[in-house]
Amino acid sequence: MNSAQGPGDGAEATLPIIDFTGWQDDAAVERTIAKSIDAAFCSVGFCYFTNTGVDPALVARLFEMSRRFHAQPMERKQEIAMNAYHRGYMAPDSETVADSSVAEVTKPNFSESYMFMHDIGPDDPRWGHSVHGPNQWPADVPGFRETVLEYQAAMEAFSMRLLRTFEIALDLPDRYFDAYFARPTTFLRLLHYPPRPANAHTDAFGIAPHTDFGFLTLLAQDGHGGLEVRKRGGGWISAPPVPGAFVVNVADVLARWTNGRWQSTPHRVVHNSAGHRYSCPYFFDTDVDVPVDCMPSCTSPDNPPRYEPVTYGAVLERHLVSNYTYRKEGP
Numbered sequence: 001m002n003s004a005q006g007p008g009d010g011a012e013a014t015l016p017i018i019d020f021t022g023w024q025d026d027a028a029v030e031r032t033i034a035k036s037i038d039a040a041f042c043s044v045g046f047c048y049f050t051n052t053g054v055d056p057a058l059v060a061r062l063f064e065m066s067r068r069f070h071a072q073p074m075e076r077k078q079e080i081a082m083n084a085y086h087r088g089y090m091a092p093d094s095e096t097v098a099d100s101s102v103a104e105v106t107k108p109n110f111s112e113s114y115m116f117m118h119d120i121g122p123d124d125p126r127w128g129h130s131v132h133g134p135n136q137w138p139a140d141v142p143g144f145r146e147t148v149l150e151y152q153a154a155m156e157a158f159s160m161r162l163l164r165t166f167e168i169a170l171d172l173p174d175r176y177f178d179a180y181f182a183r184p185t186t187f188l189r190l191l192h193y194p195p196r197p198a199n200a201h202t203d204a205f206g207i208a209p210h211t212d213f214g215f216l217t218l219l220a221q222d223g224h225g226g227l228e229v230r231k232r233g234g235g236w237i238s239a240p241p242v243p244g245a246f247v248v249n250v251a252d253v254l255a256r257w258t259n260g261r262w263q264s265t266p267h268r269v270v271h272n273s274a275g276h277r278y279s280c281p282y283f284f285d286t287d288v289d290v291p292v293d294c295m296p297s298c299t300s301p302d303n304p305p306r307y308e309p310v311t312y313g314a315v316l317e318r319h320l321v322s323n324y325t326y327r328k329e330g331p
């Protein structure tokens, strides 16, 4: 295992880099990777994945589409403003991380984003309920829809396969996760951090400190940097760009499911420069309505379950209502 160091950080202020080369062909390699994942997620809760098999050319195309989308005039973007199913465009200052467990956050993020979720059709029995409805597509960005769908499919395939490695890492029976991921809930967020506004409040962040609420996040970022991860003892480590790598982190539902063995770690984006930063987090979460209870391998007589079972859907709804203006106001 390698590691990436942020500028000015001490020797311990690094995030591990886990190389997936040969992962699917060799059980011994997969076991080594599983161990590295467990070590990273038990400690800092964050790491990098490299050589995942997700085509770097596809990632590059996705960033190009995001740049072209965000370069459009605001009126065009607002034509596909966030709908009641949490899909569409979110202007700067429309999300406040009000449920942050890390800081009292009262200022909205100054980033803008375009959110997609798992793409389903009106014939799906879930259609029209909660977060199951239409994605929205820009009319004037050629190749956009194909690229987003191809990227979502690649990330979902990788993430589903990764569950097998997580079963090894967490000493779970084979296929333990199948019952929870029959219809995974996924989000792809195309984020743009414009140059920091001159009149921005001193505590306005690109994204304010928060933990992710679901299962797992896999983030592609451009070369700007700015993502920071909280150290266990306090202070922040930077998660600088590593070419070709995803920054991967445990989110709240997964941490709870492991009885606290894996850490859902606070992070934030500090973007003080005059440049434009782009990032594309992909959030891979469970089915909406299957309750998650403490994993059998994460409890013992000395370590009883610390949390009540919960459904991901309940966590999701709470999060959306507290953080997004459009959701408070209803469809």
Ligand SMILES: O=C(O)CCC(=O)C(=O)O
Pocket: 189, 191, 207, 212, 219, 221, 227, 267, 268, 269, 279, 280, 281
């Ligand atoms: O843009 C980034 O680097 C982080 C984004 C993030 O933390 C989020 O969308 O939850």
Ligand SMILES: [Fe+2]
Pocket: 210, 211, 212, 267
């Ligand atoms: Fe996040």
